[in-house]
Amino acid sequence: MLSELTANAVADAETRRADRPLAEVEAAALARPAAIDALAVLAPAERVKVIAEIKRSSPSRGALASIDDAAALARTYEIGGASAISVLTEGRKFGGSLADLESVRAAVSLPVLRKDFIATPYQVFEARAAGADLVLLIVAALDDATLGELHGLITQLGMTPLVETHSADELERAAQLGARLIGVNARDLTTFELDRDLFGRLADRFPEGAIRVAESAVLSAADVAHYRAAGADAVLVGEALVTGDPIANLSAFLAV
Numbered sequence: 001m002l003s004e005l006t007a008n009a010v011a012d013a014e015t016r017r018a019d020r021p022l023a024e025v026e027a028a029a030l031a032r033p034a035a036i037d038a039l040a041v042l043a044p045a046e047r048v049k050v051i052a053e054i055k056r057s058s059p060s061r062g063a064l065a066s067i068d069d070a071a072a073l074a075r076t077y078e079i080g081g082a083s084a085i086s087v088l089t090e091g092r093k094f095g096g097s098l099a100d101l102e103s104v105r106a107a108v109s110l111p112v113l114r115k116d117f118i119a120t121p122y123q124v125f126e127a128r129a130a131g132a133d134l135v136l137l138i139v140a141a142l143d144d145a146t147l148g149e150l151h152g153l154i155t156q157l158g159m160t161p162l163v164e165t166h167s168a169d170e171l172e173r174a175a176q177l178g179a180r181l182i183g184v185n186a187r188d189l190t191t192f193e194l195d196r197d198l199f200g201r202l203a204d205r206f207p208e209g210a211i212r213v214a215e216s217a218v219l220s221a222a223d224v225a226h227y228r229a230a231g232a233d234a235v236l237v238g239e240a241l242v243t244g245d246p247i248a249n250l251s252a253f254l255a256v
């Protein structure tokens with residue numbers, strides 16, 4: 001499933017590229033004001049931080065929420081105390097778009113993550129052109145050479161790579177890369193199984209100084225407390241926020 005999602009995302013980017021060549025997207029990326037320093041915003045603190053996701057649907061759960069106005073939801077997240085906004089820009093399975101990312105960027109002053117299946121420099125330039133401050137890199141989807149190239153490009157453009165892992169080997173690859181913001185996704189992106197204990201099992205393998213993000217499977221404050229007790233600096237939450245009351249849920253999560 002992950003390789004299919006990645007191949008589709010790359011194919012869709014190539015289709016967009018036919019209308020908007022690389023040089024044009026690169027110029028738009030370079031014309032953007034500087035990205036927000038997400039490492040500073042997500043740095044370890046006394047309280048856990050929340051990266052709040054705009055998520056309409058997903059391969060594992062199908063339709064989750066009808067979100068007509070991504071910018072309005074992002075503003076609600078900001079008011080509720082989120083530290084960053086994750087915008088799923090994949091269209092086929094998640095119902096997202098780069099237009100969502102652009103509208104969210106214009107609506108909030110928080111760092112904004114492009115959450116997608118990124119495998120080419122074109123997609124990275126698209127992210128910056130749309131105003132992203134962070135870009136997701138999924139270690140399982142990329143070979144080391146591509147991972148290194150994209151990590152370098154994201155950093156060069158002033159953005160922060162969020163390097164996502166799901167095993168000790170992948171965490172080691174993230175460490176070798178020099179990643180400073182690393183996620184452990186509780187969701188196996190091939191089987192969709194959720195393992196809330198995976199973060200805790202991998203927590204002492206994070207490189208010194210890296211910011212630790214626990215991704216997925218937060219449905220309650222108890223789940224946030226579970227991740228926090230295992231050493232998470234931040235949690236990335238989608239479903240619970242788009243299906244429940246975002247303000248009440250953020251308030252409960254941030255009180256952990």
Ligand SMILES: O=C(O)c1ccccc1NCC(=O)[C@H](O)[C@H](O)COP(=O)(O)O
Pocket residue numbers: 005053055058059060061185187189192215216217218236237238239240
């Ligand atoms: O959510 C899915 O079904 C999914 C399937 C395949 C690849 C990625 C997928 N989701 C992306 C994410 O990692 C989550 O949207 C994110 O971590 C939030 O998860 P949750 O809070 O469990 O909605």
